[in-house]
Amino acid sequence: MSAQTIVFVGYFLVVFAIGWYSLRATRDEKDYWIAGGELGWFTGGATMAATHTSAGTFVGTIGLMYTAGWSFGWVLLAIPLSYWFMVAVLAPRFTRQRELTIPAFIETRYYGKGIRGLAAGIILVATVVYIQAQIVAAGLIANTVFGISTTTGMLGFTAILLVYTVVGGMIAVVYTDAFQLVVMALGAFLAVPLALRQVGGLGGLLPLVESAHPLVFTWETMPATLLLTMGLSFFLGGIATPEKLIRLYAMKDMRTIRRGVLFTIVMVLALNLLVFVLSLTAIVLFPNLPTGDLAMPMIARAVLPTALGAIMLAAITAAMMSTVDSLLIVAGSALSVDIYQNLISPDASPRRRLVIDRLGILVVGSIPVALLLAGVGEGELVQFIVLLFTALMAAAFVMPVVGGVLWRRGTKEGAAAAMVGGVAATFAWEALGPASVEPVLAGFLASAMLYVLVSLSTPRPPSAALEPYFDA
């Protein structure tokens, strides 16, 4: 057994031990879904930052920076802006009444079970896309670490994930997230000086980067419209992604949320800055990678010392697992609680519900890898799959969530139209529109117009639906 395999196995044993130990603190459904709503700022901020920085940052972002250079780096400034908006504008009203799921918030604010089912359905579809990105990244890492094929790596990742998710809960997830964030941050922090050391420091790096990739510090690698709409996608998706919104419910009060989100912003900015420097060193050290998504696995393998590199890759893989098991629980609950129990069989026995819960997770977890094996979504840069997910989430949830707590006039019909129209416009643009503009623009504009127009042309919402968010 190689040193890398030993480190990988040992790392996962530690993570599983933390998760298993945390499960002992889970006493009821509130603990299971939102960690009892009692998280402190460090754990709350760390789990939000870890959820954000999984494959998206350490495989996708570095891959796109490797390919496109610094122009994409500026797009990432939209991320802290979205967190600021979340904590300063959205959270104070959004958290006045705490729910267990985002579709449950939709039901409360928009007074209808059907619209809750609709929200759950959209989460299910978008989650499949996002999990695909994580599975692709995990396959690449498994290929790098163990020398197995990417497909075998994807299957192994999914199998481990599905087993792990059955025993997972929010408390387990947040503590493993915090641990993984520290490992990822440590790995990135140490990788930068070690990588710079190989290329003669920062002074040696810059001329070599310009030699290897002359356009890296120009704006010519990507169309301006694509950069701007990517920024919009990150901003809107950052506000309205369900697995982040639910963490607002998990932190104990607004003061904690403010401190937690500030911690998230600091960590995300710092990690992205480190990732940018690492992408530059990857351009020099590995100028002909077949895909930019290999940049971070190669840095971990070739730049970091063997054990630390393996820990880094294990942390990234484990963070993907944390992200995906959170999503699987969200998606599984959307299928079993928000759709099956809410719409199809409200009187199902607790035992049957449990079977449906597990079946839901199994189905949601199996679809992405089945699609990848069928060649759907295969070969795309991870960052673009993540962008499609954020576009779908933004198109579906920004207006119903933000409008729902800031605009009294928003109605059930308006929210339903915004969700359906936003998602449809996103898919339509993805399929038919010019590639130089991210689909989030079409999706969000359609969603916003439909939300306002349909709300204004339908009866006002009942006061009972507004009272939790406007009259407290």
Added chain:
Amino acid sequence: MGLKRGRLARSNVGALAPPRAGAGVDRVLAGRRGGPYSLDRVALVALLIAHLAAGATSAAAQGVVRAARLTVDVARSDVSVRAEYELALEGDAGFVEVELLEHEGATNIVVLGPGGGPLDLRTASGTRRTGTVDLASAAVGGAAAGGAASLTFRYDVPGAVRLEGGAVLVRVPVLSVSLPPAADAVDVFSATVRVPEGWTVSEGFPSGLRGDGLGGYATTLPVVPSMVSVRGRSDGTWRPGVNLIVEILAGAFLLGFALLGWRHLGGGAA
């Protein structure tokens, strides 16, 4: 759901030369949409045009690198390199592009091609130099054997060895063939660095160097890097490298954090 494929890539395929300079948009959009105009194709089209302009009539190679073996012999001040490539080629390949990214202190390297003569390497951008190898040459092993080719290059790197007191740093640029690694191969690249008797090596790039006890240190990687390096001592003494110190510090930090977390979780569960 699949992401849409190739529309914008077509609109940007006009960026042809130099290959790397034109590659940015195309690489992004090829990655974005999985389009038909990947970096390699743009680079190859650019090469083809350049080649035609120069009066050549052959076609650029497409295919993959099945193995790349680098052997580095370190002398007291200079370094001799032998780079062997095994290629799997598609169709009728006329030539293959090679490139060299010269790092600090190692410039104007003269590379001897498969035929033994010096390769014509031209500056593409900054310290990046590119050239082509004629695959029809008799010196290319296996070229006639249905899609396989073996190329061997030799070059010396003057000034690659830096001595400061007893500390030694050897940094060697790697001549690479501009084809992607084979997808079904595990570690395409392997390097062996042989250092003079009495030297000790504590670390290198790529990391994970394994000594053979006879002055040789070997490592492997799934892709071909732009350089290899080793660090150590020329006076025969052994001192821990930065990598080892970093690993120990990182391990201590993680252990401390894990213990803190364990206490926190224990308190929470009690």
